[in-house]
Amino acid sequence: MSKSYRGPIVCTIVAVAVAAAFGTAYAMRDKSASNTSITAVGSTALQPLVEAAGEEYAKDNLGTFINVQGGGTGTGLSQVSQGAVDIGNSDVFAEEKEGINAKKLVDHQVAVVGIAPLLNKKNGIKNLTTKQLTAVFTGKVTNWKEVGGNDQKIVIINRAAGSGTRATFEKWGLHGAQSIEAQEQDSSGMVRSIVATTPGAISYAAFGYIDNSVVAGSVNGIKPTKQNVVAGKYAIWSYEHVYTNGTPTKPVAQFLKYLTSKKIQSTLVPKLGYISIHDMKISRDVNGQVTKK
Amino acid sequence: MDNITKKLMQRSESTRKDTFGRVVSLTALILIGVVVVAIFAFVLSRGLSTFFKDGVNVKDFLFGTTWNPSVTNPATKQPYVGALPMIIGSFLVTFLAAIVATPFAIGTALFMTEIAQKRGAKIMQPIIELLVGIPSVVYGFIGLTVVVPFIRTITSGSGFGILSGTIVLFVMILPTITSMTVDTLKSVPRYYRESALAIGATRWQMIYKVILRAATPGIMTAIVFGMARAFGEALAVQMVIGNAALMPTGLTTPASTLTSVLTMGIGNTVMGSLQNDVLWTLAMILLLMSLVFNLIVRAIGRRGAMK
Amino acid sequence: MNAKTADKIATGVIYAISSIVALILFAMLGFILVRGVPHLSWHFLTSPARAFEAGGGIGIQLFNSFYLLILAMLISFPIALGAAIYLNEYAQKNRFTAIIRTAIEILSSLPSVVVGLFGFLLFVVQFKLGFSILSGAIALTLFNLPLLTRSIETSLAQIPDLQREAGAALGLSRWETVLHVILPAAVPSIVTGVVLSAGRVFGEAAALIYTAGQSAPALNFADWNPFNISSPLNPMRPAETLAVHIWKINSEGIMPDLNAVSAGASAVLIIVVLLFNFSARKLGMKLYKKLTSA
DSSP states (O other), rough: OOOHHHHHHHHHHHHHHHHHHHHHHHHHHHTTSSSSSEEEEEEEETTTHHHHHHHHHHHHHHTTTEEEEEEOHHHHHHHHTTTSSSSEESSSSSGGGGOGGGGGGEEEEEEEEEEEEEEEEGOOEEEOOOOHHHHHHTSSSSOOOOOOOOOBBEEEEOTTTTTTHHHHHIIIISSTTTOOOOOEOOOOHHHHHHHHTTTTEEEEEEEOOOOTTTTTOTTBOOOHHHHHTTTTTOOEEEEEEEESSSOOHHHHHHHHHHHHSSSHHHTHHHTTTOTTTOSSSEOOTTTEEEOOO | OOOHHHHHSSSHHHHHHHHHHHHHHHHHHHHHHHHHHHHHHHHHHHHHHHHHOOOOHHHHHHHOEEEEEEETTTTEEEEEEEHHHOOOOOOHHHHHHHHHHHHHHHHHHHIIIIHOOOOHHHHHHHHHHHHHHHHHHHHHHHHHIIIIIHHHSSSSSOSHHHHHHHHHHHHHHHHHHHHHHHHHHHHHHHHHHHHHHHHHHOOHHIIIIHHHHHHHHHHHHHHHHHHHHHHOOOOHHHHHOOOOSOOOOOOTOOBHHHHHHHHHHHHSSOOSSHHHHHHHHHHHHHHHHHHHHHHHHHHHHHHHHOO | OOOOHHHHHHHHHHHHHHHHHHHEEEEHHHHHHHHHHOOOOHHHHHHHHOSSOOOOOOOOHHHHHHHHHHHHHHHHHHHHHHHHHHHIIIOOOSHHHHHHHHHHHHHHOOOHHHHHHHHHHIIISSSSOOOSSSHHHHHHOOOOOOHHHHHHHHHTTTOOOOHHHHHEEEEEEOHHIIIIIIIHHHHHHHHHHHHHHHHHHOHHHHHTTTTSSSSSOOOOOTOTTTSSSSSOTTTOOOOOHHHHHHHHHHHHOOTTHHHHHHHHHHHHHHHHHHHHHHHHHHHHHHHHHHHOOO
């Protein structure tokens, strides 16, 4: 008989021991550390910046924990408008996204990102007018020689439908025209390597991804550089937005202030390939209205 | 006396334990059932809202050839949500991968069970299990760095497309089909082989005329399982297929599958909007297809059992 | 063509096919290892990842992968074991069992993206678990359950009925037979099955992207109190695993040594899966010897 009780007794002892261990751990937990936790979800393009800034911020503000997730602009905006997270990262204005009630959301612009057309070196093209760019992406021209390049078939590589980069490029590079259906890639690094290795290829990516494996084409004769964006000459750029649901709470507001502080804007922002919000000599609203600062 | 009556009338210790065991194990089983039902209910409710809430015509969805949910068709006042390109893309890579993988799988399985039982099993078994264990991200990584550039050099296109997808999926479903085929071949009774050999058949005649015939339902099941896996694979395919929601015109032009469109788009759309709902409808098609694959397996099993 | 020649040709073809399959595997392993192993170092394996500078490692991701794996196994193993016991020992051939079996099959062929999204909407959003190890572990459980149940059931089915009859003849109830006769005999192959499925869980990415999250906050490895937010053991913290890390840096990575990190991480992933496979084999054999020799 004694043997058959051994199992239950051992089980009980183990259970009690585990419970006791957890109890002690709970009692001994670092009460000061888990004070505030800010969760940010959204754009994968903005994720590294907020993440890196969050780490720096946590170092200076012990007890604050910044939790940054990707998931895409759509996820970020819908989560923040439902109040499920504190911060929604977005590549586009909330007004531009269907299904979002933008009135509830407060926009905080934290950086500017410029987008350049990327071309394969064999295309023989260094400059395109907006008209030509539109003709290329809407399929009206199919060979580079028609726009002054080499005799090479045009291969279009798009970004994922609904992605911020594509929305910006179509709005400012193609005058709002829709690109024809073509192959889509959802990452900038991938787009660059495909363009670099495929003769005839054209795509677009943020300035940070430009390197000498591809040609970064000028648009209307204006080079895609930070100076041209800042001065308002080069039009294909967008803000990186951080949205909060209503006025941010105090810890969130503090973190947002840190994001736009001189320290972050002059170190992390350029390092990650963005343009600082403070350098901009112009500003642009959701309808594309440009005003001098 | 009273004591004995009592003992006899009562449920014994063993019966109690047995009931306990039955209840515990049944609970676990029902839990799994509940999870499946929950996933079904959930995906169906999301997926069907495309048709009920957003009023998309089922026919337009299944047979339309233009996929661009954020643009409205001026003629019908409905967004372009023709999912046919992705449905065809999914079926195409699945069938092609299964067609390529099947001879390889059967050959390998025969090698392990009939030709070189001892050695074959010793070498090939770990290889098959390793192939199962390689994560799909790694398959995608290899597809991207080896398969796509290779296709690009031998054909004119960009390298992305159905062909690359097929090659990656072929390697991914090979172990599934092989190991299930091995199981079926092993379950063919020994005396089938002995009788065939006894009447003077060569080994190949025995394999071809007896064993493969006897194992056909099992092999079919294995192939369908492999296809189910190929149909649902997401990350690896997405990395190599090119993701263009166009009707496939050739094996080397970019195409897309249900899974690739789903993974690419789900983060960029807003929950509850039409663009998001149609993606859930794609997920629903995936779910229903895995149900169909299972029904096929079941039907094959029943026909095999009747013989 | 005479039968003998046909036999020879067929044998040759089968040999060729098997060699090709073996070659494919070795080529893939070789490719991953040759590209990745040169980047491995103690520093790479232990230091945290860096978003935009060279010299980052995969230490936290590696830890997360293992922790998540253990939690997922802790949840899924008892359920799978129970379900498998019922299916193999108690279930009659009736409609209910058939439906449940179909349910398990469907769960196993479910695309892991769908599992991940389900987990995201239900656990992360609805139950407010957030992007956390716990959400990830539950999603992995859903992904793992059908595989594990099937493999345990196969292990149990391999035990000859003779053993069950012997148990019954001794007056043991069915449950006691299972507990004291069938399970011990099946342990070696159950262990093999568990370790093999662990390998698959370890490499899973699609189910985790939206549940365990894509960020790996710094951890304090001196703090093992699971209630502290920076403790490695805290189940409520977001945790990017190795497989997710590979996926993420391949799609949005901007560090200069991206190729090196992704090749190195892939190599580590493959090596761990290889280790799982070999240890499953070794462990299974060892247990089998130990349990059958006594």
